[in-house]
Every structure is written in structure tokens, then in C-alpha cells.
Amino acid sequence: MTVDGANPATEKRESPRRKILPYGDRHGDGMVQVSFTLELPDGPEAEEAGRQVMKLMGLTDPQIVSSEPLGPSFTFFVGYGKLLRPVDLDNLKVAKLPWEKLDPETINKMVRERLGRPIIVVGAATGTDAHTIGLDAILNYKGYAGDHGLEAYSAFRVVNMGSQVENRDLVAKARELRADAVLVSQVVTQRNVHISNLTALVELLEAEGLRDDVVLVCGGPRLSHALAVELGYDAGFGPGTKPSEVASYLVQEVLKRKGV
Amino acid sequence: MTVDGANPATEKRESPRRKILPYGDRHGDGMVQVSFTLELPDGPEAEEAGRQVMKLMGLTDPQIVSSEPLGPSFTFFVGYGKLLRPVDLDNLKVAKLPWEKLDPETINKMVRERLGRPIIVVGAATGTDAHTIGLDAILNYKGYAGDHGLEAYSAFRVVNMGSQVENRDLVAKARELRADAVLVSQVVTQRNVHISNLTALVELLEAEGLRDDVVLVCGGPRLSHALAVELGYDAGFGPGTKPSEVASYLVQEVLKRKGV
Amino acid sequence: MNSPGRLRLNLDPGTVAACHESGQAIAEKVWKELEGLSTVAVERAVARLFGIDGADSAGLPLPNVIVDALSRSGGLEDGVAIHLAKACLETGGEPQDVAEDVACGQLDFASIPDRPRRELEDKARELARRAIDRILDRRKEREELISRLGQSRQPWLYVIVATGNIYEDTIQARMAASQGADIIAVIRSTGQSLMDFVPYGPTTEGYGGTYATQDNFRLMRKALDEESEKLGRYIRLVNYCSGLCMPEIATMGAFERLDVMLNDAMYGILFRDINMERTLIDQRFSRMINGLSGIIINTGEDNYLTTVDAFHHGPQVLASEFINLHFARMAGIPDEQIGLGHAFQIDPWLESSLLYEISMALLVRQCFPNCPVKYMPPTVHKDGNIFFAHALDTMYNLVASLTGQSIHLVGMLTEAVHTPFLQDRFLSIQSAKYVREASRGLSDNFSLVPEELIEKRAQSLLQSAKEVLEHVKDTGLFAAIEEGVFAGVKRDRHGGRGREGVFKKSARYFNPFEEILSSRSKAF
Amino acid sequence: MNSPGRLRLNLDPGTVAACHESGQAIAEKVWKELEGLSTVAVERAVARLFGIDGADSAGLPLPNVIVDALSRSGGLEDGVAIHLAKACLETGGEPQDVAEDVACGQLDFASIPDRPRRELEDKARELARRAIDRILDRRKEREELISRLGQSRQPWLYVIVATGNIYEDTIQARMAASQGADIIAVIRSTGQSLMDFVPYGPTTEGYGGTYATQDNFRLMRKALDEESEKLGRYIRLVNYCSGLCMPEIATMGAFERLDVMLNDAMYGILFRDINMERTLIDQRFSRMINGLSGIIINTGEDNYLTTVDAFHHGPQVLASEFINLHFARMAGIPDEQIGLGHAFQIDPWLESSLLYEISMALLVRQCFPNCPVKYMPPTVHKDGNIFFAHALDTMYNLVASLTGQSIHLVGMLTEAVHTPFLQDRFLSIQSAKYVREASRGLSDNFSLVPEELIEKRAQSLLQSAKEVLEHVKDTGLFAAIEEGVFAGVKRDRHGGRGREGVFKKSARYFNPFEEILSSRSKAF
Numbered sequence A, B: 001m002t003v004d005g006a007n008p009a010t011e012k013r014e015s016p017r018r019k020i021l022p023y024g025d026r027h028g029d030g031m032v033q034v035s036f037t038l039e040l041p042d043g044p045e046a047e048e049a050g051r052q053v054m055k056l057m058g059l060t061d062p063q064i065v066s067s068e069p070l071g072p073s074f075t076f077f078v079g080y081g082k083l084l085r086p087v088d089l090d091n092l093k094v095a096k097l098p099w100e101k102l103d104p105e106t107i108n109k110m111v112r113e114r115l116g117r118p119i120i121v122v123g124a125a126t127g128t129d130a131h132t133i134g135l136d137a138i139l140n141y142k143g144y145a146g147d148h149g150l151e152a153y154s155a156f157r158v159v160n161m162g163s164q165v166e167n168r169d170l171v172a173k174a175r176e177l178r179a180d181a182v183l184v185s186q187v188v189t190q191r192n193v194h195i196s197n198l199t200a201l202v203e204l205l206e207a208e209g210l211r212d213d214v215v216l217v218c219g220g221p222r223l224s225h226a227l228a229v230e231l232g233y234d235a236g237f238g239p240g241t242k243p244s245e246v247a248s249y250l251v252q253e254v255l256k257r258k259g260v
Numbered sequence C, D: 001m002n003s004p005g006r007l008r009l010n011l012d013p014g015t016v017a018a019c020h021e022s023g024q025a026i027a028e029k030v031w032k033e034l035e036g037l038s039t040v041a042v043e044r045a046v047a048r049l050f051g052i053d054g055a056d057s058a059g060l061p062l063p064n065v066i067v068d069a070l071s072r073s074g075g076l077e078d079g080v081a082i083h084l085a086k087a088c089l090e091t092g093g094e095p096q097d098v099a100e101d102v103a104c105g106q107l108d109f110a111s112i113p114d115r116p117r118r119e120l121e122d123k124a125r126e127l128a129r130r131a132i133d134r135i136l137d138r139r140k141e142r143e144e145l146i147s148r149l150g151q152s153r154q155p156w157l158y159v160i161v162a163t164g165n166i167y168e169d170t171i172q173a174r175m176a177a178s179q180g181a182d183i184i185a186v187i188r189s190t191g192q193s194l195m196d197f198v199p200y201g202p203t204t205e206g207y208g209g210t211y212a213t214q215d216n217f218r219l220m221r222k223a224l225d226e227e228s229e230k231l232g233r234y235i236r237l238v239n240y241c242s243g244l245c246m247p248e249i250a251t252m253g254a255f256e257r258l259d260v261m262l263n264d265a266m267y268g269i270l271f272r273d274i275n276m277e278r279t280l281i282d283q284r285f286s287r288m289i290n291g292l293s294g295i296i297i298n299t300g301e302d303n304y305l306t307t308v309d310a311f312h313h314g315p316q317v318l319a320s321e322f323i324n325l326h327f328a329r330m331a332g333i334p335d336e337q338i339g340l341g342h343a344f345q346i347d348p349w350l351e352s353s354l355l356y357e358i359s360m361a362l363l364v365r366q367c368f369p370n371c372p373v374k375y376m377p378p379t380v381h382k383d384g385n386i387f388f389a390h391a392l393d394t395m396y397n398l399v400a401s402l403t404g405q406s407i408h409l410v411g412m413l414t415e416a417v418h419t420p421f422l423q424d425r426f427l428s429i430q431s432a433k434y435v436r437e438a439s440r441g442l443s444d445n446f447s448l449v450p451e452e453l454i455e456k457r458a459q460s461l462l463q464s465a466k467e468v469l470e471h472v473k474d475t476g477l478f479a480a481i482e483e484g485v486f487a488g489v490k491r492d493r494h495g496g497r498g499r500e501g502v503f504k505k506s507a508r509y510f511n512p513f514e515e516i517l518s519s520r521s522k523a524f
Ligand code: B12
Pocket: A123, A128, A129, A130, A131, A132, A133, A134, A135, A137, A138, A144, A183, A184, A185, A186, A187, A188, A189, A190, A217, A218, A219, A220, A221, A222, A237, A238, A239, A240, A241, A242, A246, C187, C188, C189, C190, C191, C207, C208, C209, C271, C303, C306, C307, C379, C380, C381, C382, C383, C414, C415, C416, C417, C418, C419, C420
């Protein structure tokens, strides 16, 4: 037993704030929970293989705390281990949002005064993706989480093409309406189908010579600004996005491009 | 869309059976689930740090799928990523159980015929550990999961000292009874207290010159044979151990040592 | 059928009867309006029923080849049955031979001489009866397997596999069965519902699901039959009888002994923007086949609850269930095969949300006492916090058991992340099994306190559903959908996909299945 | 108090009354037998109540120094109160001064001249009244905070922190409160219960918990008070009033405004092999203090269910609750502060296990309608499958809400792995909050069907508990424990730890608290 006797202990946080480890029970313990499946029948071999998986993840003190047969030839593991490699916060590249949040009145006023006509926005869920709720949340009047969609702004004229729209139909519509911005939603991500769909759209726009005429934006639960930029988009919006964030971005980007 | 048309596809499992990756949805996808906490307020910086943690675990395509504030200064993450470093099954060192499973009649008969007296076993939950259920499951008549405890065998004379037994009292009892085997249970493992307790017992037995006179066995939910051997024990038993397994081991090991 | 024990809502029987009346009137009116029309999909299904299978050298399935050929030659309006009968009589071959000959250009429908109507109809009837016998054989096979192997007590646990690769799917399906699943659904790849043909052969490259093909059906059926034998209980197989090929898939499912089909009268219209008339005609023929094959259909009202707020839109779900029920009955399906859809989708953070869920779940159960309701798990309010999602599913599991649901679709903790991994399915089945067994008998121990929240809520939902149904009856279903009565989606009667596949039947039109099955269904 | 709504079991009032009678008789008989004894722990508590705190240069706490000194000088049999009063009168100092002087050898009890009995008793009474006022001030402070800040609706969510380090504990406790916890317990390090002194100062090195010290109590109280202000609801603090220092911890808790104390009449005997007489004497004095301070005690019957099979051993749990209740009432604690322990521990894979859990939970609730029952989560049947453990907790959460439990100890998904991580507590609280809010009003909507499993099981448990109680009344509690009636554990009346700390009171023995508090308790 160790009791600190009469000396009140004051524990120091050993590592400086800018390098951090995962926190389980105590500062710096590095504790991480993992789970995974191996194609091996439950037993000592599988368990040792499970421990090896944890070691391959760089975990110190790997503990398999559960192994469950998923049938005759697969085993599921739950494990806890310590990741003692710190994240260096000073060297973190956080994809910064290149716009600031504005309120609806400001947005409407900016567009009225500086552009003199609404920004034309065309949106669609492309390819075979039939998930419209996210796109509707951004575009439709009703909006999302109490925040109205782009339709509710005088600053935007919105055309929502709905779901399962082929890229070529979207591009044709953008051309027809002389759209200022094209908004694409991608929700299904199995086997990275969203990546190929999104890439194909960029290529098509480029081939048609339209890429520079529009602000190109994508969104969906597995998208982030960083990924969007990587794919050749101007911006990307992930889960929980509010329509007003998209509105703020669009107005700033479109006005900047128009030089007004 | 890719349909395989008139050619029925027959997918080959690319890697040979002896090198395996975690299995999520498909053979070889390497999918692993992780969760952990960082001492950072929820937000883009925390999320990026979370992704870095996953990278430090060697995960390809790290996806943070949830980040939840645990209060003002901590964030909890759930992530999925791919571990594409295979486990080489051929090089796996599986701590082999150095005994075979025997049935109770055989055990009783072996001891009766070859030793001529019961094997004397002393057991205890040592240190400040008050968990007796695991120890009782192995020692007491009632046993565990329908398998009777050592008390039920004519082959053993069992002294169960109960919980919170000091190492020195256990050693004294072993000496007094001329025990053939000493069985220790350790359930509380916070901050590795079980390791220090178990190590201290080995040192005490050595100091008292008793170590070689007894078969020394430990057990508990976070113990394994491999760890036990590392700590200087003859054997270790983990979660789900059945008393008959312990009985099988003890009879073979004791008879071997006695050379009978 | 599973039962909600002593949990009985005090519902006004007059209101329930009024809902049935409106539902039936709505379905009948639609059918009157559409009686003179058929679709390319119905005709392709007839071709398949006559045994036509395979694809041409360009990969186009032979049923499409036949229908396209007839369409070009102007004979489609008579229905394919008459023309195939004629060709068979002419060539002495089977429909499959005819189709192959047409495909390679050796046979041209236009050039086959006509025969007396009677002779053609008799030949068509003969071919149809063979198809019906083939289907009834599979049905009997199912009944025998169930009586020999047995099956789980309800609620049956239903899980999906969706790797996109049929071979991986069979592995996962076997594991799921061995973990305790009673029903396995192979989810379809995105986009298939909008394809106007059914792909041929086994497939390995779907997105968010696996293509529905007859070979895929067969491969999975075989895997599950083996597993059923191993486990000593019959494992049911599900696919999606929806989209532009609904009647063909019904046929394929009937031939390959599927047990359950997602099959809704309006889903295609609302969620896939398929033309109204096309969908409503297709659903009728597909349901005639589903009814015959003993397949349980599952309707899709659960989807409304994922699209609009579940707390406020209960009445339209109930209204839609009455309509779907009567469409199905009209197609000859007995209630025991009509698995109406419902779901647990109210915002979990709403105070007393569980009481509202119980209320609606009981209501649906009680309005359709003989229907094997398919109860769907929470999905919309899940996010990447897989632990919370697992807790939410656990409460859903309890409600499924307490309210006596028959088919219990097992929710996945990773719903908001990916189509289920092997381990996700295991964990979800484990917890559903636990709740099912732990709560056995619970509903026999409780009775409802009258006039408390649960009962009052159910009464008001029923009353509102009645009003919705009366409105739809008055305006007609087409106009109601144009108004956006269901799932907040508005569709134009003359818009939507697949409209070009609807055609007016000629005076000579003949479909032997319609004739035989309608008289059969009278006998049910 | 939370209520089980319309869920009322039909129990025979005569059987309940008989259980109470036996419970009371058992407790009274024990007390009669022990009236002439006191313990070193009671005397150290008196010293603490008189304001003695701190440790000597060797780290031995001053209350121990005093008691040891009196023990050596032969004065302990009179109780420390008399001797401290005498020393104060003699030196003109406070008890703390006396203790410090004794510790450094400047004062020797044996050498202080005697005084008239009356004078000594009056001084002791004065010191006791000061202590009582100090405690009542803290009690009033709590009442004011609650009325100003408010508190959550029941069931209150109770979580543990157990890092071993009080500073880390305060961080985790604050986070837990901000996540929605209503009650925070600081779990004690293994081994502390067998230490015959209370460590002094803040500590950072516990195992499986943090040492209970007065400084640790104070640090945590301060953190939670700050958090209460921030959150606008009063957060309760719990520690363990058990083991060899039970009465001292009651004192420390009273001084530091703890709100809840684990405090059982028999736990120490059964689970720590502490001597029977020692435990039963200590529990009485500690409960007098707990009662005074307005602290809710929690008894430990839940522990029986972790040690023996929960399905078969319900009756002994109920019997023990009756005994614990009457021991507490005898010590002057009103029912509103007697949080009897119960737990959800039946094998989850037993068919209808949930019905058995509901039955027992209702039974306990209904037998003790004014007691804030502490309902403990499943632990024994959890293993490292944290997902299944989470599902199990979710069902437990529902039963807690449905059966109207007051104090809801939140189960942890990692129960079988480690003391809770920050994230484990978050996930568990999140799911418990969800169930609590989602099921609001559920028990008002259901009534029990008479004579079904739930009611019949409860009736039979009650009947068996009555039989157990009658047996214990007949043999006496000491003999019953020797027989192994509770938790399958047998203890010898004269065995066990801490026996040497029990002593016979002399004829001069005086304890002003006993006198004042027993007369006070009559007034409750
Ligand atoms: C509702 C739902 C459906 C409904 C869709 C109804 C409709 N009208 O949209 C129905 C039932 C029809 C459906 C069908 C299918 N679904 Co679905 N569905 C969901 C579900 C439950 C919720 C999705 C949702 O609406 N979320 C709410 C919205 C508001 O969130 P969001 O989409 O993330 O949008 C926000 C942001 O991402 C962003 N955003 C999104 N888009 C855009 C676009 C722009 C421009 C911007 C700026 C921002 C933005 O802003 C939004 C607001 O914050 C999810 C599971 C889940 N809980 O997430 C599965 C899910 C998305 N579906 C899935 C699948 C596979 C399907 C099917 C393919 C299954 C099948 N084979 O039948 C089908 C077919 C659909 C098809 N062809 O694509 C999978 C996808 C798996 C994957 N990762 O690849 C999921 C994850 C379920 C699962 N685990 O299997 N689904």
C-alpha cells in the first residue's frame, strides 16, 4: 500500500500541452480500445494473432479482453492497449475553413448590393445515389436543425435536381442556367464509389470547359473540406453541416470570384 | 455500374492463408474499429488530432466517424481504418499448454497408483485482493460451469485460504502443510498491482528456499500462461478456465517432478 | 404469428372498418383505371415464367430481347404470351429455343403465320400451367423443409448482407445464420432499381449492395439451405422485388425459392421516381406471383419514417399500410403473407419517445392482426457513435418483442457508418437474441392502463389515418401522390422513369397468368 | 421518491408485516447482546467528532494515537470522551491540543488527576454538542444548495470514479457531472477496509480505487460544489463508510458534507471477514452519525447477488434488507435516508430473465416504499465483450426506470475490463439518460396482470424471505451467519479481523453522542 502520508501530493502533468497521448483513466496512459475480426477459428492461435494485430498497430501492453467466434471460421476481438506515440499538436495541419460565418440578413444584403441578382445554385445527388435528405437539408426552405436552407435566402436561386442524377445531366443543367455554383451530395461510400463519382464530375466539367465558371462544392457524411480539395473541389462539407455555413461560404466565394 | 455479365465471377482469395489481415466486409480489407479520448475540446483541431492518432496506429484511410465532447476539455472519438500490415501466422508464437486434458477418473487413478497420497494444494487470493469467486471456482467442490473443483477429486487435498492473504502467510502455510502446489488468484490489475504481487511471491518463495519444492500457479481474468511463465510461475490460467484443466495440469506436473 | 399478449389498445372498430373500406376503394379505383394497360416488365416476367433465361451475345437478357423484338414488330400490345405460344407451335420448340432464335436473328415474330385464337390461348395456358407447377413445387419444397427442420419462434431476426460480392455475401450470410439470424436479406446495389433489365449471372461488383440476379439468388439459396440443414432450422432468404423489373424479380424469386420480398405498391414512385402507372401495374403482377409462391411481401412504409419526422407523420404510415394491404389482397395475397412495414424512428431524445414507439407499434399490430408485420430498427437518429446506436437498438429490440412483432429487422450499431461488417451483424444479433429471450412473456404480464398516453396516442393516430384515407379516396391515389401526401414527396402522374414501358393492351391481349391466378385467388 | 407508477404487486400485507417484525426482533436481539461493548473505531470516531485531526510524525493519525494511548494507560474502557474532557479541563486546551500533546509525549492521560463525574460528562456533552452543530451546519448547507440549485428528477444517475489519484478523480468527476451524472462515488482502494486507521492527507496511489481520507473528501466536495454551481443542479458525493474505520468515516463524511455513504450492517463480516461484533457495533455508531448528517446510506445486498446465483438467492437479499432496515432505524435513521441495495444480476441468457428482474425490483420497491433504493447494474455476467455489456446495461436502465428506482447506479460497458475510463462513463451515462427520458411515464401506462409470472415470482420470493427471517430470528443473527445464510459465506462469531479492537465498557463508560443522538432519534 502506498499512502502519501502527510505530504499532500500534487501530480504534475508530465508532457507539455502540445504533445498529447490518448487518455483512458489517467493523463498520459495512452489507452485505446480496438475491435476487429480475423478469419481464424476461435482459440489460442487466433488470440495470439489478435495480439499481433494490436502490436502491428503500435500498441504497448496489448490486451485481448474478448474473443468471440463469429461462426466456425472467424473470430471477433475486443482489445485495449497503450498508444505511447504522441500526437504533436504544433505540427497538426487542420484544414481551415476559408470563409467566415455570416448571418442571413448580411448574406442577402451583400448579394443584393454587390451582385444585384441572386446567386444561381444547382444541386443534385449524383450517380446512383438516392439519398436526398442531406442535400435537401442544405437546399430546401425547411433546412436542417432549425437553420433554413438556401431557398429561404433572397441571395440564392436554387434548382434542386434531386437524386440519381447523372453527371452529364447535372453539367447540362448548370450550363443551361449559367449556374454560379454546383452542389453535389454523395452519401453512399461503399468501395469508394463517392470518390469515383466526384472525380468523374470534375473531369466532365473540365472537359466541357465549365470548371472555372462554377464554384464546385460537395457534401456528405464521409466528406470533409480537406478531402474535397484533394478531389479538385472548391469546398467540402461533412456531417452536421448547417445550411447557413454553406450560404456563408458560397456568398463569399462567388463575390470574390466575380470581383465585386 | 459493373455487372459481370455472362461470366460468372469466381473471386480468388489473394493472400495465402498464412498471412492474414483484419476482415470487415471483405477478405483483405483490413478494417479495424478504434475508440479513444483526447484531452482537447471538441472541434476541427481535435478531430485532426484524432485522425493523427489513427495514423500513428498505422491505419490507412483513417476515418473519424464520431467525435463527442466528454465535457469542456476532452473529446471521445470512434474511428474506422484499415490495417494493411498482415499477421504472419507461420511466425506466431502460441504459448502452448504443456499438459493434456485428462478426465477426473484418470486423474484420481494416476495419483492413487503413482503417488499413493493426495496432492496437497494451497490456494489464496493474495495481497489486498478480495475476489474469491475465481479461486473458489477452481478449488471448491461446486466448481465452475458444471465442472467440479479440485475438492471434488480424491487426487487433491485442498486448503483454500480465502482472500486478502499476505504472501508471507501463504508461504508459511505452504511450508507447514508441505504443499505440492501453490495456487494464487489475482483479479485486481489496476496499475499492474497483480504483477507486483505475483513477483513478490516468487521472490519470497525463493528467499525462503521453497520455490523448487512447489508447483507454482497463478490465475485471473488478465492472466495467461505466457505472462505467468514470464513472471516466474510454472503455469497461468486466464478467464474461462475450468477446474478440470487445472487438475489435469497439476497431476501431470507434480507426478513428473516426483519422478513417479 | 407473434402476439402482443395482454397489451390491447381500446380502438374504435368502426374507425378501423372505415380505414379498410377506404383502403379497398382506393386500390379498386386505381385498378379500374389501369386495367387496360400493361408494361414491358410484366411481359418480360411472362417470358421468364415461360422459362426464358440467359442473355444475348451483347449481354442483353433474353426476356428483354423478346419484348424489344415484339415492340419493334408491333406485337407487344397483344402480350408476349400469345406470340410465344404461336412461335412454339410454329417451331415445335420451347420458349427458350424461340428466344435464342430471336436473339440470333434466326426467327422473326412478324413473319410467323397466325393461328386460331383458341389454339394460341390453350398453348399459352399450357405453358403458364407448367410455370405455376414449377412455382408450386418450390413452395411445397419450402413447406417440407420447414416441417422437417423447424424454424425459430417469432420474432424472427432479420439481417442484411451487402458486400456487393455474392460470394462474400454467402460467407457472411452463413455466419449470420450460425449466429442466430432467421432471415437473410441480400441488399441490392444502388442503381439496380432504375435498370430496365435484370443482370444475368453471378456478380461481384455492387455498391452498397449486390445485384439481384437469378444466379445470385440460386447461389445464396444453396448456401442457406446447407446452413439450414446444419443448424436444424429453416433460414429464410429475402430480396427486393421493386424498381423497374419488379415482376421479373418476383418470377426469379418464385423459381429460386426466396421466402420474403420487399415489395411495395408505391415505393418506386416515391423513392425512385418511377412512373406511377408503371409501378402500380408492375406491383400487381409481381404480387400475383409472390402470392402464388408463398412468399411474404414486405411493404416499405418504414421508409416514410426515414424521410419525414416520425413523431408527426404516423398517420400517413398507417394510411399507406391500409392501401398496401388492399392492393396486395386484390392481387390474391392472403394476409398471412402481407408483411406491412413499420419502423422505430422517433427522435430518441424526445421525452417519452419510447411510449410513442410502443403506441404506434401496437397500433399497427392490432390493425393488421394476421399480417406478419416487418418492424424496422432506428436508423435516422444514429450517428457514428456506435455505442449509443447499440443502446438505441436494444430499446428497439425490446419494443419489437413487447409489441409482438413478427419480423424483427436487426438494427446495426454501425448504421451511420457502413453496410454491416461481419462483426457488426454478430453483435447486433447477439443483443437482439438476448432481448428476445429475456423478455419472453413480458407482454402477458402487462396490460395497458386505459386513457393513458400510449392508448390516447394510438387512438389519435388511427383517427388521423382515417382522415388521410378518406381524403385519398376522394381525390384518388394519383392526385394524392401529386399533392405529396406520402413521405413528403410529390410526383407527377405522367412523369417519372420507365413511363415509356407502359402500353395499352390491344383487344387481342392475353396473359394466361392473370386469368389463372385471378380465378385461383378467389379460392384463397 | 420515484415511483413504479401503476405497477403494483398484490402482496399479502400480513407477510410484509411479519418480515418487519422479524427484522426488528433480529436487530434488537443483536443490540441487547452488544450493548456492553465498544470498539477502538467508535472511540476514534468520538475523538474525530471532538475535532481531532492530523497525524503524528510517524504518520499515525491522531485519533489512533489517543486511543492507543488510552488503551496502554488502561482508560479506554471508559470511552475516550471522558478522558478527553478531563484533559481539556485540565489543560484548558481543545481536544486537538490534547491530542498533539499526547502525540509528542508532553501529556500522559494516566497522570491527569480525576474530576467529579458530573463535571466530566458536562464537558463531554459540550464538546459533543459542538460537533453536532458542526454537522447540522453542513446538513443545512446541503439543504440550501439543493433548494437554490435544484436537482435532477429521479432516478438519479450514480457513477464511480476510481483512478486511485484524487486529482485525476476530481477531473473525471467534473466531467461525469457535466455529462449528466447526479451522484459521484469515489471508490476506495483495495485493502483500505482492512486498515485500522484512516490515512491522512490527499493521496495519489490507490489500486482499484482511491483512499478515503478527509482531505480527499474535501477536494472532491469542492470540485463538485463548483460543478454544481456551473451546472445549476446539486451533485451528490459518495464514499464508503465500511471496513475497520466505519464510524470514523461517518464522521469525516458528516464534516465534509458527503451525501451518500455505502454503509451496511453485515458487509464487513461477509465480504471482508471482519469480526461480527466489531462490525455490528461500528455500524450502529456510524449510522447514528450518518442519520444526523442527513446522509443517505446504501446497504450492500447487491453484493450477495454477485457472489451467489441471483436467480436462486433472491429471498436472502430481501431478508437482509429487512434486517439492514431495522438496524438503521434503530440507529435513528429515517426511511428516507435508508437506501437499501439491490441489483440486476440474473444470468441474462435465462429465458424470461427480464421478467424475474422486474419482479424482484418491484418487490423491493414495494416492501420499502419510503426508502431510496439503490439499484445496481449487472456486473457478474459481463465479460470483455463491451458491446454486449452495453446492451445489457440498457435493459437494466429500463428496468430501473420502469420499477421506479431512486438511485440508479450506471453500469459500465467495460465492467469486466477495468475501472471506468472517462469515455466509458460518458457512454454509459449517455445511454442511461436516454432510457430515463425516453421511458418517462412508462409505468403509468402499464398495470400488472395478476397471477402471471412477475407477480407470482414476487409472492414466492416474499414468502421465502419471511421464512429466512423467521429462521434467523430463531437462531439469532450470529448463528445464522455462522451457518452461511447470507451470500453463501460462513463466519465464526469469534473470528475475523479487528476483533482485538472490541472491548467491554467499564461502569464509568460514557459516550455523549450515544446519549444525545438516541434521545434525538426518538424525536424523528
Ligand atoms: C435515410 C436513409 C435512407 C433513405 C433515403 C431517403 C432519402 N430521401 O434520402 C432510404 C431508406 C431511401 C435509403 C436507401 C438506401 N440506403 Co440509406 N441511409 C439512410 C440513413 C438512415 C440516413 C441518411 C440521412 O438522411 N442522414 C441525415 C442527413 C441530414 O445527413 P447527411 O446525409 O450526412 O447530410 C448532412 C451532411 O453530410 C451534409 N451534406 C450532405 N449532402 C450534402 C451536399 C452538399 C452540397 C453540402 C454542402 C452538404 C451536404 O449536410 C447535411 C446536413 O448536415 C443512413 C444511415 C445513417 N444514419 O446515416 C443510411 C445509409 C446512408 N444508406 C445506405 C445504403 C447502403 C442505402 C441503400 C443503397 C441500401 C440498398 N441497397 O437498398 C439504399 C439505396 C439508396 C440509393 N440508391 O442510393 C448506407 C450507405 C453505406 C455507405 N457508407 O456506403 C447507410 C450509411 C446505411 C448503412 N449503414 O448501410 N437510405
